[in-house]
Amino acid sequence: MYIDIAESICYFIFMEKMKRTHTCGELNASFENSTVILNGWVHKNRNHGGVHFINVRDRYGITQVVIDEDATEELKAKAEGLKFEYCIAITGVVRKRPAEMVNPKMSTGDIEVKALDIEVLNTCEVLPFMVSETESDAKEDLRLKYRYIDLRSKGMQDRIRLRHEVAFATREFLIGDGFYEIETPTLIKATPEGARDFVVPSRIHPGKFFALPQSPQLYKQILMVSGFDKYFQIARCYRDEDPRGDRQLEFTQVDLEMSFVSADDVYDVVERMMKHIFAKTMNVELAVPFRRISYHQALNSYGSDKPDLRFGMEFVDFDAIASDCGFSVFKDAVANGGNVKAIKVDGAAESYSRKKITELEDQAKIYGAKGLAWMKVAGGKLDGGVSKFFEDKQEEILSLFDAKDGDLLLFMADSWKVACTALGAVRVKVAKDLGLIDPMRFEFAWINDFPLFEWNEDEQKWDPAHHMFSMPKPEFLSSIKSNPGAVLGDIYDLVCNGYELASGSIRVHNPEIQQEIFDVVGFPKEEAEKRFGFLLNAFRYGAPPHGGIAPGLDRLIMIMSARESIKDVIAFPKNNNASSPMDESPAEILDEQINELHLRVVEEDK
RNA sequence: GCGGGUGUAGCGAAGCUGGUUAUCGCACCGGCCUGUCAAGCCGGGGAUCGCGGGUUCAAGUCCCGUCGCUCGCGCCA
Numbered sequence: 001m002y003i004d005i006a007e008s009i010c011y012f013i014f015m016e017k018m019k020r021t022h023t024c025g026e027l028n029a030s031f032e033n034s035t036v037i038l039n040g041w042v043h044k045n046r047n048h049g050g051v052h053f054i055n056v057r058d059r060y061g062i063t064q065v066v067i068d069e070d071a072t073e074e075l076k077a078k079a080e081g082l083k084f085e086y087c088i089a090i091t092g093v094v095r096k097r098p099a100e101m102v103n104p105k106m107s108t109g110d111i112e113v114k115a116l117d118i119e120v121l122n123t124c125e126v127l128p129f130m131v132s133e134t135e136s137d138a139k140e141d142l143r144l145k146y147r148y149i150d151l152r153s154k155g156m157q158d159r160i161r162l163r164h165e166v167a168f169a170t171r172e173f174l175i176g177d178g179f180y181e182i183e184t185p186t187l188i189k190a191t192p193e194g195a196r197d198f199v200v201p202s203r204i205h206p207g208k209f210f211a212l213p214q215s216p217q218l219y220k221q222i223l224m225v226s227g228f229d230k231y232f233q234i235a236r237c238y239r240d241e242d243p244r245g246d247r248q249l250e251f252t253q254v255d256l257e258m259s260f261v262s263a264d265d266v267y268d269v270v271e272r273m274m275k276h277i278f279a280k281t282m283n284v285e286l287a288v289p290f291r292r293i294s295y296h297q298a299l300n301s302y303g304s305d306k307p308d309l310r311f312g313m314e315f316v317d318f319d320a321i322a323s324d325c326g327f328s329v330f331k332d333a334v335a336n337g338g339n340v341k342a343i344k345v346d347g348a349a350e351s352y353s354r355k356k357i358t359e360l361e362d363q364a365k366i367y368g369a370k371g372l373a374w375m376k377v378a379g380g381k382l383d384g385g386v387s388k389f390f391e392d393k394q395e396e397i398l399s400l401f402d403a404k405d406g407d408l409l410l411f412m413a414d415s416w417k418v419a420c421t422a423l424g425a426v427r428v429k430v431a432k433d434l435g436l437i438d439p440m441r442f443e444f445a446w447i448n449d450f451p452l453f454e455w456n457e458d459e460q461k462w463d464p465a466h467h468m469f470s471m472p473k474p475e476f477l478s479s480i481k482s483n484p485g486a487v488l489g490d491i492y493d494l495v496c497n498g499y500e501l502a503s504g505s506i507r508v509h510n511p512e513i514q515q516e517i518f519d520v521v522g523f524p525k526e527e528a529e530k531r532f533g534f535l536l537n538a539f540r541y542g543a544p545p546h547g548g549i550a551p552g553l554d555r556l557i558m559i560m561s562a563r564e565s566i567k568d569v570i571a572f573p574k575n576n577n578a579s580s581p582m583d584e585s586p587a588e589i590l591d592e593q594i595n596e597l598h599l600r601v602v603e604e605d606k
Numbered sequence: 607g608c609g610g611g612u613g614u615a616g617c618g619a620a621g622c623u624g625g626u627u628a629u630c631g632c633a634c635c636g637g638c639c640u641g642u643c644a645a646g647c648c649g650g651g652g653a654u655c656g657c658g659g660g661u662u663c664a665a666g667u668c669c670c671g672u673c674g675c676u677c678g679c680g681c682c683a
Contacts, residue, residue: 050640062643069640084633103643126634129617133644137618141675194683214683241682366609366679467683565677576676 018089018119025061029110031094036113038063039121041152042086043131045079052079054115056090057131059157064103064112065090071115078118085124085131085149091117140567145581147572159569162281163557167234169280170254170553173273179230179256184219186212186236192531193467195239198249206598212238215550218535220257221469221507224546225538229259234553242578245565246499246555249574254556257548263490263506266549267292267446270494270502274444282560286442290494294449299417303341303424305450308498309443311436313427315420316401318342318411327389329373333413340413341423344401345430348408349376356433357385357410363429364412369422373411377403386411428498439562444496449473452480452489453520462520466491469535470505471547472513480516494551497559504549509539 020039027036043057052067067079082088092113103109128146129138132153136143143150150156171181190197190211197211213219215237223231235255243249258265271288278284291309298307301314322330322340330340345352352360352374361372374385375397381387382394390397401409410430412423431437452472453462462484464470472480476487494502508514514536518528528536557569567573574580594601 044643044645046642046645048640048642048645049638051642052640053642053645055643064643066641098641101641101643106643109643126616130633139613139617139675142617191683195681239682242680244682245677247682362610368679464683470683577674 018091018121020089023060024056024058024063025107027063027094027108027111027113029096031111032096034094035116036092036094038065038090038092038113040088040090041131042082042084042088042124045082045084047080052076053112054079054082054090056088057152059161061107063108064106065092065115066112067115067118075115075118078120079115082118082120083124084127085152086120087122087124089119089121090115091119140565141575141581144567144573144575147582151571156568159557159561159563160571162561163553163569165281166277166557166560167553169277170234170273172280173276174232174254174256177230177269177272179232180228181233182223182228182231183233184213184216184223184235188213188219189531191218192527193464195241198238198240201597201599203596203598214239215253216255217467217469218532220255220548221535221546222538224257224259225541225543227259227544229544229546230256231258231548232256235550243574243576246558248554248566248570249578251566252553253550254553255548255550257546259544259546261506261545261547263448263492263547266492266504266506266547270549270551277556278442278560284442286444290444290446292446292448295447295451296449298447299420299424303420303422303427304498305447306493306495306498306500307424307445307447308428308431308437309445310438310441310497311431313343313345313430315423315427316342316344318400321390321393321396321400322413325389325393327373327386329371330389330411330413333419338413338415339419340411341419342401342409342411343423343427343430344403345408345410345434347406348430348434349378349406351434352408360410360426360429364422364426367422367425368418369412369414372422372426373413375409375411377405377407377409380405382409442496442559444494444501446492447495448492449488450491450493451485452476452487452491452517453484455485461522464517464521465489466503466505468517468521468523469507469514471508472517477513480513481520484520490547492549494549496556499555499559500552501555501559502549502551504547506545506547509543509545511536511539514539 018037018039021037022031024038024040038056040056040058042054043062044053044055046053050069054065054067055062056065067075090113092115094111095114097110097112127149128142129136129149131149132155134153135155136150136153151160175181187200187210190199190209191214195214197214200210200212202208202210216233216235220231233255235253236250237253238250240249241247256269258269267289271290275286275288278286293307295305298305303315318330318340319334323334325331333340357372357374364372375387375390376383376385377398382390382397397403401407403409410423410426412419412426414422451465452470454465456463466489471490473488473490480487490506492504493500508517515525518525554566554569558566561569563569572580572582579586
């Protein structure tokens with residue numbers, strides 16, 4: 001590249017002259033009469049004719065610069081020429097604002113900088129959207145296309161800073177607790193289970209491919225075999241699945257693994273780590289230990305394996321009354337081995353018209369429910385909806401729910417799982433509708449006792465519910481093959497505010513148990529050897545008992561900053577269509593590259 | 607793959623049952639203004655109403671198709 005020497009020298013001299021002495025967030029009355037230089041962006045520009053104000057912004061804050069009436073015409077003209085987001089250097093003198101002009105909303109509101117000189121470091125074209133004081137109101141796709149501008153907004157700056165601080169606090173805690181930070185490869189062997197792999201073709205090995213890791217799972221287990229008994233890594237993971245509000249193609253996990261531990265040891269480390277992170281970065285004191293809820297109980301009481309515990313509305317079991325009632329939908333559900341689950345919504349009878357209840361029903365139907373039954377309580381009696389079927393059971397029902405006038409009762413009858421999950425979705429929608437959720441509360445819980453296997457209806461076989469390397473709980477070791485459906489795994493999730501924040505387990509380190517698990521899910525020995533023989537091999541050389549967990553960093557920051565999209569806490573996320581509007585990836589590659597990688601692109605028929 | 611929502615100037619929105627020249631705020635351009643901090647005042651430019659068909663005397667508005675985005679379901683061990 002051609003470099004203009006003279007220009008470089010000029011630039012050097014210039015930067016020496018205009019280099020900032022202070023940031024835009026640090027000046028206050030104690031700097032009175034200091035001559036300072038600020039570097040930053042034109043945030044606001046207000047010309048009152050005689051007097052002219054410029055708000056200069058950098059990542060530390062905003063400082064008001066004043067061009068007084070007595071300024072030179074040249075300086076006034078320079079100020080007049082400034083537009084939004086010009087990058088500028090200001091030389092000036094700090095002065096206290098007159099008492100009535102102090103701005104308490106600004107950290108630098110006690111002072112202003114009287115400009116002596118203004119230098120434009122770079123101009124800025126007309127913006128596609130304004131840099132927001134808080135959060136941009138532009139559509140997300142546009143924000144992603146011009147991410148560099150969006151990232152200037154206060155909200156994004158705050159979250160990126162929080163993310164940095166959380167990552168630092170995480171390292172600080174884990175290293176302090178004796179963990180080693182160890183990197184693992186990102187070009188690895190594809191694994192058959194789980195999510196779809198992102199795949200990388202090999203130039204050197206025609207027809208062969210690397211995969212990007214869905215997580216460092218196998219490598220961290222091998223590190224245990226190597227004796228690094230406390231490992232962690234802030235690891236990028238890749239899964240080629242459709243994105244969601246809380247899911248991206250690439251995401252970051254605080255991956256950790258320990259040897260010679262039980263689940264309780266893992267809980268303890270993670271609880272202390274979360275406590276440290278929240279105290280350090282948000283000044284929030286988390287109550288530990290976190291409560292523990294079994295998978296079955298979570299589903300049975302909240303209709304989710306990641307329940308939002310910031311509000312109540314626990315499910316009420318309605319089977320006893322339903323099994324002997326005149327409402328055939330309820331009666332049949334129980335008779336057919338299903339369940340009737342219900343919730344009471346305090347004082348919500350008014351808020352929920354038939355139309356609003358239909359909205360709840362629609363929500364339930366997304367999760368496979370066939371309908372949603374309801375009753376209201378009025379005048380000490382059941383009213384409306386399906387209440388006519390329960391006239392003879394009024395007292396029983398009112399006392400079961402401890403219901404009072406104005407309460408709304410919602411019922412879901414179906415198979416246990418559908419009744420629970422569908423009513424769980426309704427529970428969350430009701431809480432959102434009624435504003436029962438405090439966004440700045442953090443309700444953590446451990447969900448454990450997950451089943452090790454789940455029955456695959458389509459293929460009529462057992463699938464691993466988590467992954468194939470999770471240990472059964474000790475009491476099920478002898479019945480893995482005889483009664484797979486009943487086996488609970490030593491598997492645990494950390495949930496918070498309705499999100500799965502982390503997932504982990506105690507791992508299988510014993511070849512016989514591993515083989516039994518492979519047998520149950522019908523995974524042939526040869527296939528196992530081929531796919532992760534390296535792990536099974538490693539286990540033959542004195543593998544220690546071990547276990548671990550992997551909190552999702554993106555989701556953690558999302559929860560901490562009370563956002564509902566993971567995109568809001570990632571500097572350069574992909575959009576919902578799994579592409580990046582800013583750099584326009586993914587993109588086609590050159591024919592030379594395709595050839596070199598021994599690939600051929602097949603046009604898909606429409 | 608499926609469902610909900612949405613698409614109107616650079617940005618955010620309004621536009622009811624079809625009916626003059628498509629409206630408002632911010633931004634942009636010109637002018638005025640001595641204390642603002644969402645500055646204010648006057649004036650101006652800027653829109654093939656996502657795209658393609660159709661119905662109609664007449665379509666931003668109704669119908670069909672299609673595309674983008676977004677939220678969710680499936681999927682994500």
